[in-house]
Amino acid sequence: MLGPWEVLAPTARYLLLAVVTAAVMAVEGAAGPVPLILALFAGHALVYLLLAWLVTRLCTRLLSRLHTRARTGVVVAGCAALLLIALLFDLYITPFGGLPRSNLLGLLS
Amino acid sequence: MKRVVLALLLPALLLPALLLPAPNATASEAPFERSEQRSPCTDYDPLRRAFFGDTHVHTALSFDAWGQGTMAGPGDAYRFARGEALGIQPYSRDGLPSRSLQLRRPLDFAIVTDHSDLLGETRICDDPSQEGHDSLVCRVVRRFPKLGYILVNGHVYSSELPSRYSFCGSGGAVCLQAALGPWQEIQQAAEAHYDRSSACDFTTFVGYEWTGMPGGRNIHRNVIFRNATAQRFPTTYIETPTQEGLWQALDRECLKAGNGCDVLAIPHNSNVSAGSMFTITSANGSPISAEDAATRARLETLVEVTQHKGDSECRPGAEDELCAYETLPYARMADMAHIDSEPGKLPPLMYTREVLAEGLVQQARLGINPFKFGLIGSTDTHLAAPGLVDEDSFIGHAAGTVDSRLQVPAFPDRTEFNPGGLAVLWAEENSRDALFAAMRRREAYGTSGPRMAVRMFAGWDYPDDLCGDSDFVEKGYAGGVPMGGDLPAARGAGAPKLALWALRDPAGKQSPSHPLERIQIVKGHLDDGRSVEKVYDVAGEPADPDALDLSTCTTRARGSDQLCTVWTDPDFDPDAPAFYYARVLEVPSCRWNTYLCNRAGVDCDDPGSVPGELATCCDAGVARSIRERAWTSPVWYTPSRQR
Numbered sequence: 001m002l003g004p005w006e007v008l009a010p011t012a013r014y015l016l017l018a019v020v021t022a023a024v025m026a027v028e029g030a031a032g033p034v035p036l037i038l039a040l041f042a043g044h045a046l047v048y049l050l051l052a053w054l055v056t057r058l059c060t061r062l063l064s065r066l067h068t069r070a071r072t073g074v075v076v077a078g079c080a081a082l083l084l085i086a087l088l089f090d091l092y093i094t095p096f097g098g099l100p101r102s103n104l105l106g107l108l109s
Numbered sequence: 110m111k112r113v114v115l116a117l118l119l120p121a122l123l124l125p126a127l128l129l130p131a132p133n134a135t136a137s138e139a140p141f142e143r144s145e146q147r148s149p150c151t152d153y154d155p156l157r158r159a160f161f162g163d164t165h166v167h168t169a170l171s172f173d174a175w176g177q178g179t180m181a182g183p184g185d186a187y188r189f190a191r192g193e194a195l196g197i198q199p200y201s202r203d204g205l206p207s208r209s210l211q212l213r214r215p216l217d218f219a220i221v222t223d224h225s226d227l228l229g230e231t232r233i234c235d236d237p238s239q240e241g242h243d244s245l246v247c248r249v250v251r252r253f254p255k256l257g258y259i260l261v262n263g264h265v266y267s268s269e270l271p272s273r274y275s276f277c278g279s280g281g282a283v284c285l286q287a288a289l290g291p292w293q294e295i296q297q298a299a300e301a302h303y304d305r306s307s308a309c310d311f312t313t314f315v316g317y318e319w320t321g322m323p324g325g326r327n328i329h330r331n332v333i334f335r336n337a338t339a340q341r342f343p344t345t346y347i348e349t350p351t352q353e354g355l356w357q358a359l360d361r362e363c364l365k366a367g368n369g370c371d372v373l374a375i376p377h378n379s380n381v382s383a384g385s386m387f388t389i390t391s392a393n394g395s396p397i398s399a400e401d402a403a404t405r406a407r408l409e410t411l412v413e414v415t416q417h418k419g420d421s422e423c424r425p426g427a428e429d430e431l432c433a434y435e436t437l438p439y440a441r442m443a444d445m446a447h448i449d450s451e452p453g454k455l456p457p458l459m460y461t462r463e464v465l466a467e468g469l470v471q472q473a474r475l476g477i478n479p480f481k482f483g484l485i486g487s488t489d490t491h492l493a494a495p496g497l498v499d500e501d502s503f504i505g506h507a508a509g510t511v512d513s514r515l516q517v518p519a520f521p522d523r524t525e526f527n528p529g530g531l532a533v534l535w536a537e538e539n540s541r542d543a544l545f546a547a548m549r550r551r552e553a554y555g556t557s558g559p560r561m562a563v564r565m566f567a568g569w570d571y572p573d574d575l576c577g578d579s580d581f582v583e584k585g586y587a588g589g590v591p592m593g594g595d596l597p598a599a600r601g602a603g604a605p606k607l608a609l610w611a612l613r614d615p616a617g618k619q620s621p622s623h624p625l626e627r628i629q630i631v632k633g634h635l636d637d638g639r640s641v642e643k644v645y646d647v648a649g650e651p652a653d654p655d656a657l658d659l660s661t662c663t664t665r666a667r668g669s670d671q672l673c674t675v676w677t678d679p680d681f682d683p684d685a686p687a688f689y690y691a692r693v694l695e696v697p698s699c700r701w702n703t704y705l706c707n708r709a710g711v712d713c714d715d716p717g718s719v720p721g722e723l724a725t726c727c728d729a730g731v732a733r734s735i736r737e738r739a740w741t742s743p744v745w746y747t748p749s750r751q752r
């Protein structure tokens with residue numbers, strides 16, 4: 001965590017919050033803690049993007065040893081399983097959202 | 110047997126004098142000026158009674174309370190104070206509250222003090238018919254309440270240069286106009302719930318909170334009007350960002366308006382002011398003048414010493430071990446998010462005791478004491494729930510700390526917060542004029558919640574057996590001054606005598622209370638220009654802290670139902686200015702978190718069984734017991750050469 005909030009949210013969420021904060025800053029100015037908050041959101045987004053990229057690279061290397069068909073199957077099954085988990089369970093802690101805890105749909109709604 | 114009989118008989122003899130009205134009193138003898146039309150109170154007591162209330166209450170009209178899902182307005186707050194039930198968040202989609210609150214005992218008075226800053230913005234963002242409702246900031250606030258809270262707070266409350274948002278239009282006109290609606294609602298609710306009948310059951314005041322927090326340093330003031338005549342518009346931190354500016358506005362728009370307006374300002378939370386609340390320099394950096402000191406002393410006769418956001422009496426880590434009570438571990442309100450302050454690093458003049466001592470220093474320099482204030486407690490509720498102070502039912506502060514909009518949190522608030530306290534005023538009757546006069550003359554005290562009755566008189570000639578006298582109160586007034594007063598000039602070579610009397614909260618079956626442990630006198634005086642503090646145990650004795658069973662919250666400590674003494678200052682120096690106030694302690698009892706953790710069945714001996722959200726229950730760094738207490742307003746002694 002880069003900030004004081006207990007948050008577990010997808011990178012897209014941080015990007016959205018960063019965009020919202022940047023918009024407020026553009027319209028209303030940079031008074032108070034707005035730049036700091038923007039930096040924290042952007043920082044979270046960058047760090048998580050970097051982590052996601054590293055994990056993807058690692059997975060790609062591991063999967064490259066498989067045959068094409070098997071690789072496709074593993075990737076599709078893995079993505080589907082992750083998506084299903086994100087949709088079915090309240091994984092995310094989102095104090096900046098409409099719900100304190102939610103699944104992916106709740107987060108994006 | 111004799112002790113038992115005496116213990117039963119003494120309160121029976123003295124209680125009427127302490128609490129009940131004198132039989133032959135009439136309202137026409139009132140020693141305070143009447144500034145309003147109302148029926149005379151049937152219960153009028155020239156020897157004064159203790160009235161319990163809450164002077165610090167936020168409702169849905171406050172931006173931060175609204176952002177936390179509070180929907181109750183000023184009228185709901187007053188109904189709650191009078192004993193009615195109040196529904197609170199989270200609300201269902203149909204707008205039904207999921208929780209209901211009710212006071213065990215109604216209050217005698219309450220004051221709604223919504224934030225004057227953002228009154229208009231809150232209304233605009235909430236009401237689709239208002240111009241500016243679809244502005245970017247309002248959309249963000251509605252869609253991302255927590256983010257909106259942080260952004261807006263930072264932009265306004267905690268900014269060194271607060272400003273209005275662009276949707277407020279030129280000069281903030283749109284928001285200022287929108288604020289008139291809620292400001293009128295506040296005044297109308299105060300009028301509607303003020304009991305002007307001869308029953309005098311309940312008193313309200315028109316009020317608001319001026320919410321200055323430059324650089325995150327809290328300098329908030331609650332502004333209280335004596336009667337229905339108030340400022341046309343409450344002073345805001347945005348337009349008036351200094352405390353001197355606030356006082357000037359109150360003078361200009363109220364006291365000198367020539368329309369019967371009268372007003373006081375009550376500072377609160379000096380414990381998170383980083384020393385900015387009670388400054389000895391003006392806004393321009395120069396030392397305060399005698400005129401500045403006089404203005405402050407005239408307008409700020411009371412200070413809120415305890416509330417949800419901690420205790421402001423004395424510095425933690427000081428020699429007085431009882432200062433380690435509901436202490437916040439940070440110097441500025443803004444440090445709440447990043448706890449990095451240590452008690453030893455806290456700046457000076459953050460606590461009322463050291464500010465009272467500084468007042469003596471300033472009096473020696475200027476001839477007038479700028480910090481001559483009495484002490485009260487209150488809650489600062491943001492749930493429109495005044496007086497909800499019982500440890501076993503704390504449900505949180507609800508102003509942007511723990512999110513309670515959409516679900517009931519397992520832990521209602523930050524562990525360093527607490528249920529807050531009450532303001533107690535000694536007044537002849539329960540009317541605005543009588544209570545306001547008590548606030549002005551500082552005949553007031555604060556409690557951490559319990560409704561203990563505390564009298565303190567200071568004089569030179571009280572007999573040592575005054576406690577056995579059924580005319581204790583009458584002789585107390587006749588022979589000296591009550592709390593909040595100035596000791597009269599010495600008559601001879603003796604030392605000041607303080608007559609003290611405390612009665613345990615009578616409570617009742619529905620409201621458990623704890624026995625009294627002891628009365629202490631806190632004395633501050635100047636010694637060669639330096640302030641010196643000393644604490645004396647003057648009645649009762651310390652209880653065994655192990656007498657409290659934390660698993661059941663029952664205690665074996667006996668304590669006392671009442672304590673009374675006449676104390677003579679053994680270290681009196683007639684050349685040293687001094688102040689004295691009393692601190693009345695109950696025997697140790699469970700803190701709110703202990704009640705909560707016990708109810709949840711938390712077993713810290715089996716850590717694997719403790720749910721993650723209740724892990725704090727087993728945090729050894731969080732106090733599990735407290736000594737509930739009362740703090741009287743001080744009395745001051747001034748040597749003849751300084752008078």
